[in-house]
Amino acid sequence: MYIKLTNGVVYDPVHGINGEYRDIYIRDGNITRKPSSNVKIDKVYDMKGKIIMAGAIDLHTHIGGGKVNIARMMLPEDHKADLVSKTELTRSGCGHAAPSTLTAGYRYAEMGYTACFEPAMLPANSRQAHMEMADTPMVDKGAYAMIGSDDFFLRMLASKKDQAAISDYVGWIINATQALGIKVVNPGGISAFKFNQRKLDLDEENKYYGVSPRDILVALARAVTELGIPHPLHVHGCNLGVPGNVETTLETIRAAEGMRMHITHIQFHSYGTEGDKKFSSGAAEIAEAVNKNPNISIDVGQVLFGQTVTASGDSMRQYAGHWHAHPKKWVVMDIECDAGCGVVPFKYRDKNFVNALQWAIGLELFLLVDDPWRIFLTTDHPNGAPFTSYPHLIRLLMDRSFRNDMLSSINKEAAAASTLSSIDREYSLYDIAIMTRAAPARSLGLKNRGHLGSGAVADITVYTEKKDKEKMFSKPDYVFKDGELIVRNGKIVKVVQGATHTLRPEFDMGIEKSLKRYFDKYQTMSLGNFKIDDDEIVEHGNGKIIVQPCM
Amino acid sequence: MSALTFTLKSQPKFTLDVSPITPDNLQNLTLDKIKKIKLIYGKEKVKVEELFAVKGNDKNEIIINKSCTQLICVGKKMTQGSIAVKGDVGDFLGQSMKNGIITIHGNAGSWAGNGMSGGRINIEGNVGNYTGAGFPGDTFGMKNGLINITGNAGDRIGDRMRRGIIIIQGKAGDYCGSRIHAGTIIVLGKVGKHTGVGMRRGSIILAKKPTYISATFQSCGNLKMQFLRLLFTQLSNISDDLIFFRKYGPIAHRFAGDIARNGKGEILILKTLTKR
Incomplete structure (x- = not known):
């Protein structure tokens, strides 16, 4: 069956198409070349004057895993205040900052997103994370396994095991947990917190294991490179939210030693200590370092004002931040002695100096990093803001006068301390197409997503160009998923189930011998139960598994 | 001025959310409009007049007669006036209320x-x-x-x-x-x-x-x-x-x-x- 999208203005950065009139042909869920003239076109959509992009991809959004569920349980007021009734197609749900799985899937699709990736799936929790993601309809999913503070890995490092063994372990983790990448959260810091260390700098040793975050980062980045995992090591660095952490972040970039590394929610890692309040923007230095090091990619983790909840595996920094909880309740816990979890509800206030400057720092980073292929649009949902505020963020990036209006309404001192007003840059639609579509797909190694060339999966979003970019991006005219029309005029017309993306890197299965001994001695479950079967993900009709090739 | 009286016509089969019937919500409404207010009854919405006989005009003094335990959320979020209920009420009585008086004779x-x-x-x-x-x-x-x-x-x-x-x-x-x-x-x-x-x-x-x-x-x-x-x-x-x-x-x-x-x-x- 052929579908034709005709007369649309296409933005496809992978093929260098910048706002040109192109026809797009879809056959059996894939985009194809123009068929010969005698082939019957079954359905033609007239996209006259409309903007056609690939389906958007969010590579860092907390939509599954234990911590989101804790946030859901802890915040009944968040759910009471935002109820979604069922319709003929969709099921009911609730939640603004931590929406229920179904609601999250529907809202993503209604914004034109067709793939979301959960960044912090703890191996011990991966079954729960995959079940939650299977419950998130409409979008493709995937997750990065979070290691770096787990006992087995730290023991390996402490006993100076060779890199090959560490790579085998990382490869085994990816296979066992059906992950798409590797994330490290406050390298070694979550473990150090349990040995009463309340801060851990890049070169500070974990008291018990004698391993520094730098060792962990280098070992994991090497393992990721050796295994050929397409997505670079996903790093949530040390000292999140600490004034002066810009030095740590720059040092982390240097620690990569030329290996590919993705530094996530870098806004929270870009704080200086200048000024009367000992809190200033380090965005310029970070942006300069990112521009200089082509091996580094970042996502911003923009802060937007309003009530949200911060959910992170970084129990050390979440504990430090719990004093600011709003409403006043919080959870910091250990998970299986392998990692931690902290959930602290938070309200970002535009009249608060720190929050307002955080907002400005995020935007400065967006505007000062030159290459949109290496910076991704995220709010670290729900930590900086819920994902539903992406259209607002896009407007801030694309509309300088709107940005300056907002800047004039925030805390005066913060506005004065920021260089935001002097930055003239405005993102174009082409840049937005890169940073929300092409670049994340390339970074994740999704070859047939994020572009509109022949052979790509027909995940397509169609917008009407409007002056108000917030309106434009919050309500796409059409969204196609695998060639099926799922959203029309910002409302769901068909509910589909996305696929789960995984990797199968090659490694030496000999690692299972020592893992088996370790599991039998220390773990709460056996090695066999730890691994996630393909059937577990696809059972009950919940999507399918797509194995992405390694490099 | 006589009290605004809601008399239940028959025993409801399902739970009936009467949270819209508070002095705050009815303040600027005529009797006809009050009869047209929709209440959540089970999983459907029904008009007040289908379930209650309504009379009276003092919106600061509401009386609910022949009440039973199916009525939930009586006086939800009320900030003024009084509600008197003759009979039993169900759960969530006076939920989040800020001011006023609720009296339950049951x-x-x-x-x-x-x-x-x-x-x-x-x-x-x-x-x-x-x-x-x-x-x-x-x-x-x-x-x-x-x-x-x-x-x-x-x-x-x-x-x-x-x-x-x-x-x-x-x-x-x-x-x-x-x-x-x-x-x-x-x-x-x-x-x-x-x-x-x-x-x-x-x-x-x-x-x-x-x-x-x-x-x-x-x-x-x-x-x-x-x-x-x-x-x-x-x-x-x-x-x-x-x-x-x-x-x-x-x-x-x-x-x-x-x-x-x-x-x-x-x-x-x-x-x-x-x-x-």
Whole structure:
């Protein structure tokens, strides 16, 4: 069956198409070349004057895993205040900052997103994370396994095991947990917190294991490179939210030693200590370092004002931040002695100096990093803001006068301390197409997503160009998923189930011998139960598994 | 002006959410429009006139006749006026109410006064569990106001309450005043087990000695407490039905606790019923 999208203005950065009139042909869920003239076109959509992009991809959004569920349980007021009734197609749900799985899937699709990736799936929790993601309809999913503070890995490092063994372990983790990448959260810091260390700098040793975050980062980045995992090591660095952490972040970039590394929610890692309040923007230095090091990619983790909840595996920094909880309740816990979890509800206030400057720092980073292929649009949902505020963020990036209006309404001192007003840059639609579509797909190694060339999966979003970019991006005219029309005029017309993306890197299965001994001695479950079967993900009709090739 | 009266035509089959029927919501509406208000009945929405016969015009004084336990959320979020109910009501009576008076001539279900922050609820009958408590996950239960129960109460009365007074003239169940942050609970009848467990501040005043007091409460002996005299005088001045408080005296056996939390709360067992 052929579908034709005709007369649309296409933005496809992978093929260098910048706002040109192109026809797009879809056959059996894939985009194809123009068929010969005698082939019957079954359905033609007239996209006259409309903007056609690939389906958007969010590579860092907390939509599954234990911590989101804790946030859901802890915040009944968040759910009471935002109820979604069922319709003929969709099921009911609730939640603004931590929406229920179904609601999250529907809202993503209604914004034109067709793939979301959960960044912090703890191996011990991966079954729960995959079940939650299977419950998130409409979008493709995937997750990065979070290691770096787990006992087995730290023991390996402490006993100076060779890199090959560490790579085998990382490869085994990816296979066992059906992950798409590797994330490290406050390298070694979550473990150090349990040995009463309340801060851990890049070169500070974990008291018990004698391993520094730098060792962990280098070992994991090497393992990721050796295994050929397409997505670079996903790093949530040390000292999140600490004034002066810009030095740590720059040092982390240097620690990569030329290996590919993705530094996530870098806004929270870009704080200086200048000024009367000992809190200033380090965005310029970070942006300069990112521009200089082509091996580094970042996502911003923009802060937007309003009530949200911060959910992170970084129990050390979440504990430090719990004093600011709003409403006043919080959870910091250990998970299986392998990692931690902290959930602290938070309200970002535009009249608060720190929050307002955080907002400005995020935007400065967006505007000062030159290459949109290496910076991704995220709010670290729900930590900086819920994902539903992406259209607002896009407007801030694309509309300088709107940005300056907002800047004039925030805390005066913060506005004065920021260089935001002097930055003239405005993102174009082409840049937005890169940073929300092409670049994340390339970074994740999704070859047939994020572009509109022949052979790509027909995940397509169609917008009407409007002056108000917030309106434009919050309500796409059409969204196609695998060639099926799922959203029309910002409302769901068909509910589909996305696929789960995984990797199968090659490694030496000999690692299972020592893992088996370790599991039998220390773990709460056996090695066999730890691994996630393909059937577990696809059972009950919940999507399918797509194995992405390694490099 | 006669009171705005809603008379239930027949016993509802399903739960009926009557939260739109409050003095605040009806203030600027004509009688015809009031009849057209939609209520959530089971999983459908029905008009008021299909279930109630409505008459009267004083929107600050609402009367619900022939009520039954299917009616939930009576007086939700009300800030003014009065609601009088003849008959029983279901759960969530006076949920999040800020001011005004609700009088129930019958029994009430669970979660009465849930999250209320002012006003008064009089119940001339029994109540269920969790009166004046907060929902699971809420930081606080009742934040202010007064709940006066003539009959008996269920379990976990005033769970996590923050401020305000709950008076139970009959018996109270287990876990009375559990985890309260502050506030006052007065029980004139017997109480069940685990009274005040996990309480932080606040007072639980008992007229009868309980058979069981948690080990985390420390006896402080008999004290003459002037604050009790002030409290009871104040209560007896509020309305005629509380005038009997004058007979309760200022001497009480004080138990400080819950020491497992921070020990700033107290259970007071009134010693003598002296007449003044």
